[in-house]
Amino acid sequence: MTRVLLLVIGFMQASTCYASKPHEWQLNFQEAASPIMAELHSFHNFLLFIITAIVLFVLLLLIYVIFRFSAKRNPIPAKFTHNIAIEVIWTVIPILILIIIAVPSFRILKIAEHSPTPDVTIKVVGSQWYWSYSYPDHGNIEFDSNMLQDKDLKPGQIRLLEVDNRVIVPQGSVIKFLITASDVIHSFAIPSLGIKTDAVPGRVNQTWTKIDKKGVYYGQCSELCRVNHGFMPIAIEVVSKEEFQQWVAKSKMKLSMQ
Incomplete structure (x- = not known):
């Protein structure tokens, strides 16, 4: 645990930028963001x-x-x-x-x-061909996340990587992901965070991350899960802790109105 905390502190001091998505002609890993x-x-x-x-x-x-x-x-x-x-x-x-x-x-x-004590727990469920997310310790907020079609993209959004509902997490917090699947094997992967965990039906795998820079971090399913495998993007948006609490309150209000 001490080793993990020292590593997190050192990374916070050394990190100045991040790569949230792949770039043209990229040869190496995406820049580390965790x-x-x-x-x-x-x-x-x-x-x-x-x-x-x-x-x-x-x-x-x-x-x-x-x-x-x-x-x-x-x-x-x-x-x-x-x-x-x-x-x-x-x-x-x-x-x-x-x-x-x-x-x-x-x-x-x-x-x-061996993750530190999480500040936020998010359950991730892979389905053909979208992701479902829930926040069990924040009022069981639940939503599906689908890839935006080309006709729905706004200026500046990234084709094949942008989604209709992003995962919102607070800046500088330990995030624990509980990952499973509802049909076939998927793989929850965000390269700049060093996350690549299989989503297996009937089994719950877990991983964690801590992101200290605000922004949007993109990933994709990296397990061949049949015809629309290449259309299961992941978008994690890091906001301030105050903005996260506002998003939680707004999401709870939407749930209560349904």
Whole structure:
């Protein structure tokens, strides 16, 4: 818990901007907008150094073998069949590399799986082909969220990512998502938040996030859920805590009038 809180505080101090949606010609991850995604960025860069070193080592080794043991330089092949020292080295070094990778990997997994005490809990239900959301600790506010059709888009809204009802969450609060599905397997994924959790019928999975910058964060279903799979966007709007309370009161009033 202490580790998570320190991570959140550090991220709040370091974060200056965010990427809420994919960009044209984008090559890397979307910019981190949550503590978990910031950790995933660091882990990815760490692995990139290790992978690059391994590839360069193997490439140099192949080049050396090609030239050193070519038929011209080595017309009479050696007769030995194995070398104990080399066999120990190529067994021990990969084990050490895997241990080095496993330690930060397990640490990130622990952070992702053990959420702090949530300020807001949101239940997410995936259906063909839309998302349903409810706020069980805020008067059971419930609504469906469907992708906006091209004819309904307003200037500045993003085609295939904008929805008719956004998920509203307060800025700087711990948000816990309870995720399931009503028909087939879906996947609740918001890249800039580091969230990608399967929605499985008959099972409730959970994840969490904490977003410190106001704005709209987009995602999509990332599980092949049949013909309209590509038309299940997710839009999470982060507002101030005061604006969130106003939205809750307004939503409760709408429910009472139905």
